[in-house]
Each structure stands twice: as C-alpha cells, then as structure tokens.
Amino acid sequence: MDEFLLEEAPVLRGLFMPLWSVDGSNFFVFFLHGAERGMIGWTNHEEPCFIAPHYRDMAGLYAALVSAYNRNGFELAREYTGDSLIGEREERVFDAHLAAYDPALDAPIREYHGAFLLTLCPLGREQELLPLLRDDGLAVFTSRLLVRRKCHWALPAVTAAVREHAPNSSIAFNLLNAITDLDAPNTGEALVKLARDYPVALSAHYLIEALQRHGFRVERPQNAQQARIRVETEPDGWLVLAWADR
Incomplete structure (x- = not known):
C-alpha cells in the first residue's frame, strides 16, 4: 500500500490503516480520523486513491463476511452503495469532504474526497x-x-x-x-x-x-467520410456530420 501512498499521495498517510488485502493489491481500510472514523473503506489497484466507504463500522463488515460465508459466495454486500439512505453521521462526512474538495488539489487527493462525496451524497443534494x-x-x-x-x-x-x-x-x-x-x-x-x-x-x-x-435515423454511406442524421428541424431535413478534415 505504501507504493501508491508514498509516490502518489503521501498526504493521505495516517488517515486510515489497512485491515487486510484480498489478493495483494486490493484493500479493506479502517478510517482513523474525522466524522468517518471507524468506517470501513475499500480501495483497489486500478483507482488506489478512490477509497470509498463501504460499511458503517466493523460490525457491518463482519455481517457481510458471515452472510457471504453462509451462502458460499465471494461477493460482499455493501452498506453504502452510492444510493443508500443517508443518516446524520453520513451527512456530516459528506459535508466535511465537500468542504475539503478543491479543483486545485492534486488528482489523487481529489479522488479521495470524491469517493466519499459520490458514495454518501444525500438524496436531493446531487447538484453539489x-x-x-x-x-x-x-x-x-x-x-x-x-x-x-x-x-x-x-x-x-x-x-x-x-x-x-x-x-x-x-x-x-x-x-x-x-x-x-x-x-x-x-x-x-x-x-x-x-x-x-x-x-x-x-x-x-x-x-x-x-x-x-x-x-435518430442515421445514414453512413460506405467509405464516406460523413454521416447524415435525420433531423426534421434542419432546412433539408438532414444534419451532416463529417469526421475527417473538418
């Protein structure tokens, strides 16, 4: 985990700790600070700084693990799906990361805050x-x-x-x-x-x-460098799109 924390986002060090790795490159993490303290997040090697919260606490993770074991499955059900009902605690976490998100930040840090915003956005606040x-x-x-x-x-x-x-x-x-x-x-x-x-x-x-x-009805003549789209409001009823030498 230090590979991406040290090289891409050293400022994230100390905000969470790894619980365990599923296969050496994807991790469950325990958040250590702020309103999200105690929540369980997940990160993978493809978006290592998009560390989205999955469970409210360790009890939620244990429940998901036991449920998967009982049904002889591998997929873990999440408490936070991105469309879950959000409580007061989750809204506080959302507000904290909304205040921290800044387009001027480095990309990995924006992705870290964005993971919380996209997972815990309360219904009705999507415009934010x-x-x-x-x-x-x-x-x-x-x-x-x-x-x-x-x-x-x-x-x-x-x-x-x-x-x-x-x-x-x-x-x-x-x-x-x-x-x-x-x-x-x-x-x-x-x-x-x-x-x-x-x-x-x-x-x-x-x-x-x-x-x-x-x-829309589209006509693309063979070997032609343009297409015609049927649009009734156009003068001759067609909109032409060229994709070469525009």
Missing part, C-alpha cells in the same frame, strides 16, 4: 456534485450517479462536460452514454445542438452512436 463533472478522474462516476438517480435537470451540465472532456475519448464516450441513459425530456435537442457544433477533438463516431441510441 456538479463540479466533479469537470474532474478527469471523477466525471464518469459522477455522471453515472446522476443517471441512477434520474437527475434529468443535470443534462446541460453533462453535455457541457462532454465538450470539456472531448480530448479524452474514454471520458467523452462514457459521458455521451450517460446522456442517452439519462433520457431527459430534451435529450434529442441537446444531442442535435452538440452535433451542430461539436468540438474538433470529439470523435464524430461516438456522437453518431449517441444519436442512434436516442432513436
């Missing part, structure tokens, strides 16, 4: 997470939470995030998926607006796929 859409490491997680909670009002913010993250194809692709999954009443209008003037760095292929998922 919108700044996380601008964060490379948290944008996709944030969009997925907004989709799960059917936050249709967040469509403009997620669309703006697509433009902001256009150079990162993986993030942009996932955000476009979130837009269609969110299925807000004006999703079609938002996608067409994006298609009319999409960022140079954004792959037109991803945008075309999003339009198709939302039900």
Whole structure:
C-alpha cells in the first residue's frame, strides 16, 4: 500500500490503516480520523486513491463476511452503495469532504474526497456534485450517479462536460452514454445542438452512436467520410456530420 501512498499521495498517510488485502493489491481500510472514523473503506489497484466507504463500522463488515460465508459466495454486500439512505453521521462526512474538495488539489487527493462525496451524497443534494463533472478522474462516476438517480435537470451540465472532456475519448464516450441513459425530456435537442457544433477533438463516431441510441435515423454511406442524421428541424431535413478534415 505504501507504493501508491508514498509516490502518489503521501498526504493521505495516517488517515486510515489497512485491515487486510484480498489478493495483494486490493484493500479493506479502517478510517482513523474525522466524522468517518471507524468506517470501513475499500480501495483497489486500478483507482488506489478512490477509497470509498463501504460499511458503517466493523460490525457491518463482519455481517457481510458471515452472510457471504453462509451462502458460499465471494461477493460482499455493501452498506453504502452510492444510493443508500443517508443518516446524520453520513451527512456530516459528506459535508466535511465537500468542504475539503478543491479543483486545485492534486488528482489523487481529489479522488479521495470524491469517493466519499459520490458514495454518501444525500438524496436531493446531487447538484453539489456538479463540479466533479469537470474532474478527469471523477466525471464518469459522477455522471453515472446522476443517471441512477434520474437527475434529468443535470443534462446541460453533462453535455457541457462532454465538450470539456472531448480530448479524452474514454471520458467523452462514457459521458455521451450517460446522456442517452439519462433520457431527459430534451435529450434529442441537446444531442442535435452538440452535433451542430461539436468540438474538433470529439470523435464524430461516438456522437453518431449517441444519436442512434436516442432513436435518430442515421445514414453512413460506405467509405464516406460523413454521416447524415435525420433531423426534421434542419432546412433539408438532414444534419451532416463529417469526421475527417473538418
């Protein structure tokens, strides 16, 4: 565990201690300070600083372990799922990490705070997470939470995030998926607006796929460097997207 704590985020040292490792690279941790003291978190080698709380205390972890043993299973049920009912203690933890989150912080520290924010966000306070859409490491997680909670009002913010993250194809692709999954009443209008003037760095292929998922008719002639999208409000009924030499 010291490998990433020392090299990537030494400031996190002392905030928690490892309980044990499942396979040498993924850890349960015990939080030592603040409102989250006593909670049990989980970290994995792919996002080592995204240390999300999973259980209220050791009793919750033991209960999950016993339950898995009794059903001869390996997956542990979590107390905090990202959509769980949040009590006063969890809201205090959320408030503490919301106050600590700052876009100017190093990425690993932002991810550490973001893990608490995305796991313990109280219902009705999702709007306070919108700044996380601008964060490379948290944008996709944030969009997925907004989709799960059917936050249709967040469509403009997620669309703006697509433009902001256009150079990162993986993030942009996932955000476009979130837009269609969110299925807000004006999703079609938002996608067409994006298609009319999409960022140079954004792959037109991803945008075309999003339009198709939302039900637009798309024609892509073989070997052509453009596609036509059926949009009734266009002068000739078609919107043309080129993906080469724009």
